[in-house]
Amino acid sequence: MTSYSISTDDPPDSPAHVFHLATPQHMLTKLWWELQKLNEELQRAPQSVRGIEFISYCAFNTAVTALHCADWAWRSLTEDDQRGLAGRFGFQFKADQRANLTAFVDAVCKDHKPLSICRHIANGSKHMGVDKPTLAFSVRTVWEFIAAPGEPRSVAYLVVEDDSGEHRVEKIFASAFEYWERLFGELFLIEGRPVESSGRRRVGAIIFSNSEDV
Numbered sequence: 001m002t003s004y005s006i007s008t009d010d011p012p013d014s015p016a017h018v019f020h021l022a023t024p025q026h027m028l029t030k031l032w033w034e035l036q037k038l039n040e041e042l043q044r045a046p047q048s049v050r051g052i053e054f055i056s057y058c059a060f061n062t063a064v065t066a067l068h069c070a071d072w073a074w075r076s077l078t079e080d081d082q083r084g085l086a087g088r089f090g091f092q093f094k095a096d097q098r099a100n101l102t103a104f105v106d107a108v109c110k111d112h113k114p115l116s117i118c119r120h121i122a123n124g125s126k127h128m129g130v131d132k133p134t135l136a137f138s139v140r141t142v143w144e145f146i147a148a149p150g151e152p153r154s155v156a157y158l159v160v161e162d163d164s165g166e167h168r169v170e171k172i173f174a175s176a177f178e179y180w181e182r183l184f185g186e187l188f189l190i191e192g193r194p195v196e197s198s199g200r201r202r203v204g205a206i207i208f209s210n211s212e213d214v
Contacts, residue, residue, distance in 0.1 A: 024189040027065065027072040031177050034062040038170055045143075046154035052143055059158055059169055063121035066176040070105045073180075076189055085187070108183075109134075114175040117160055121169075137162035139169075 012022040021027065038058035045051030074082065082100065086093040089107035094100055109116035116135045124130045140159040146152065158169040184190040 024069065024072040024076050024184050025191070027069050028177070028180055028184060028190060031062065031065045031069060031173075031180065034058065034065055035170065035173055035177060038062055038173065042157060042170065045156035051156050052141055055156065055158060056141065059121065059173075060125040062173045063118045063125065066115065066118040066173060066180070067105070067122045069180045069184075070108055071101060073184060073187065073189060074101050074104050077187065081187070108179075112176070112179045114172045115179060117162075117172050118176050135162075 014020055014022040021030070038055065041051070041055045041058050045055050048054065074085075077085065083093045085104065086100065089104065089111065091100075091103040091107055094103075105119070109119050113135070117137060120130055120133060120135055120137070121139070138161050140161060142159055143154070143156045145154050160167045160169055160172055181190070
């Protein structure tokens with residue numbers, strides 16, 4: 001998997017009450033980092049007494065970050081760009097910026113089902129349940145011993161199940177990451193990947209590098 005690095009050249013100011021993070025690219029890098037941590041814990045989980053807890057913590061954190069990439073994208077755009085994005089996703093731009101942000105979150109979740117799943121996991125985990133779910137799916141924690149001849153082993157993982165079948169949660173999160181990476185690129189909120197455009201401004205000084213994993 002491609003690895004990502006953060007350049008500290010001329011870092012912009014962080015929002016109030018936020019440590020260091022200042023741009024959508026920071027948030028996308030955080031999402032990538034949390035995916036790596038989840039995959040690492042999935043490898044360790046079968047041999048750990050608390051492995052199921054640890055991968056569940058990672059899933060909680062990753063879902064929250066995937067959902068709130070929307071906030072960082074929307075708030076980083078100019079009003080003109082926000083109006084254009086509202087037109088692109090088919091919702092009415094209003095004077096109430098909180099309503100606009102909510103409409104944007106609704107729109108991207110409708111546009112990409114894995115983001116809607118992330119939204120439900122994030123809100124369910126934060127608030128001990130979702131009062132008004134908008135998507136039908138269930139989640140399941142798996143820990144089992146496989147008595148394979150010559151290679152008995154334990155496996156532990158997290159599953160999302162919907163009308164299309166079972167999906168490993170790390171695949172759901174990876175799809176959400178790819179969606180945000182593509183949309184951030186189209187909105188000129190990140191650098192480091194080819195994007196068809198002509199000289200509009202870019203936000204932040206955080207560079208994704210296409211180096212190999214170490």
